Amino acid sequence: MTEQIVILDFGSQYTQVIARRVRECNVYSQILRYDTPASEIAALKPKGLILSGGPSSVYAAKAPLPDQQIFEMGIPVLGICYGVQLLAQFLGGKVEPGQKREYGKGNLAVKDQTCALFAKLPKSLQVWNSHGDKLTRMPKGFKAVATTENSDYAAIENRAKNFFGLQFHPEVAHTPRGREIITNFVHAICGCGKNWNMRNYVEQAVEEIQAQVGQEKVILGLSGGVDSSVAAALLHKAIGDQLTCIFVNNGLLRGREAEVVREVFGRHFHIKLQYENASKLFLDRLKKVTDPERKRKIIGKTFIEVFQKATKRAGAAKFLAQGTLYPDVIESIPIAGNPAAMIKSHHNVGGLPKNMKFKLVEPLKCLFKDEVRQLGLELGLPKEIVYRQPFPGPGLAVRILGEVTPKRCDILRAADSIVVEEMKSSGLYYKIWQSFAVLLPVRSVGVMGDERTYDFTIAIRAVESQDGMTADWVKLPYDLLEKLSNRIINEVKGVNRVCLDISSKPPATIEWE
Ligand code: XMP
Secondary structure, three states: OOOEEEEEEOOOOOHHHHHHHHHHOOOEEEEEEOOOOHHHHHHOOOOEEEEOOOOOOOOOOOOOOOOHHHHHOOOOEEEEOHHHHHHHHHHOOEEEEEEEEEEEEEEEEEOOOOOHHHOOOOOEEEEEEEEEEEEEEOOOOOEEEEEOOOOOOOEEEEOOOOEEEEOOOOOOOOOOOHHHHHHHHHHHHOOOOOOOOHHHHHHHHHHHHHHHHOOOOEEEEOOOOHHHHHHHHHHHHHHHHHEEEEEEEOOOOOOOHHHHHHHHHHHHOOOEEEEEEOHHHHHHHOOOOOOHHHHHHHHHHHHHHHHHHHHHHOOOOOEEEOOOOHHHHOOOOOOOOOHHHHOOOOOOOOOOOOOOOOEEEOOOOOOOHHHHHHHHHHOOOOHHHHOOOOOOOOHHHHHEOOOOOHHHHHHHHHHHHHHHHHHHHHOOOOOOOEEEEEEEEEEEEEEEOOEEEEEEEEEEEEEEOOOOOOEEEOOOOHHHHHHHHHHHHHHOOOEEEEEEOOOOEOOOOOOOO
């Protein structure tokens, strides 16, 4: 069994960040619901347990509480924020509402440098706090090892039992040395080795896929995006020609997208690739449709139809592979006021219809996005695919306002290729979340040579974001903007004006439709 740390989730918006930090220490971690029975946890043989933060008060009537037996498992426990308050509550300490909420940067003074959590760290550390309640009496057997301006018990330990508690958040970037605290916990205290990396994962995943699939055939819908591409390469390594990838060209792809997929997967990896050119069908159905929601519905429905027919042509397959990632499968804890629970993507595609009787293979479902990229590189996928920016399922249709026509698609494709090309040569493409062109079908007057023009407008959208949920517009350098504008207006027929979108999300969205 993989050596691991179990994280119990009490609803903090940072729970996934804790899991990622642990994995960055090359230790596997998984997130379980706060009320997972201790016997189930013990069956995983974790080397340590982390209790996450959370928005509740431990003394509240509906406070999420763990199985008390978790403190009897004989493994190290680290409570963070709400987690330390739980430790205190269960083991005989006292938690009360603080005089004032402690929020933001604080200075931690380490009082006992022999505490293993703070090994090799200085006596004074910058930390990030976010809590209202306060530990006012330590549980028996515990000792305060660090303090902040507002708290005498900012870090506590019970050395005999290997129980630790931190009132601040070591997992966030605002606690600059927090990674070292987590490293100390997982390696020095829990005794984990450094076994979790994508090279080892390939071996493990290949075995698991082979065991699950046997001699059966597997189908995968390949979009050319990071997740389906990495899933394809991994499955191919595991089961070779038992895998058929279906790539649907919906006529709404960017320039060269279909070629790159055929080149990389067909000619380079020799993956069985079934190319479905359904451009005409999609574009016919989009004729005269201007409502954004209707466009999305038509595209979604048509995709399922085309994919369903394609799977029949691909022959009898028992399995359907999907590039589901870990954040999609972590059960969110329905705790009032938990932003992580509220921020569930509105784009979650409904999935394929129930009448498609496939069993699922989801070889990425325990990985975070950054791990998927690492895995892609490990499997030999090019940077162009592994680090590509997100591209919406409905493609260029949500970047052409109003009716989508083949001509408008061509104009946008040409302008977008220039944006991608210039963003790549400026070095910014891989540093930001997304950068693309949007076609505004409003005509304005211009002059070109001696001629008067009456053409469309292109808007440039470039945003920075962590997860697409919120975004800031990027202050692109003027010389880059100048190049973009010149090239688009000179090279793309049908465009005589370029604008820059300077809206953040919220209240705007990243895509225009
Ligand atoms: P918005 O426009 O809502 O987009 O700010 C947030 C992120 O989601 C991407 N996006 C989609 N991705 N299917 C997808 O797979 C979709 O229908 C879809 N719509 C938007 C968008 O590109 C951005 O990264």
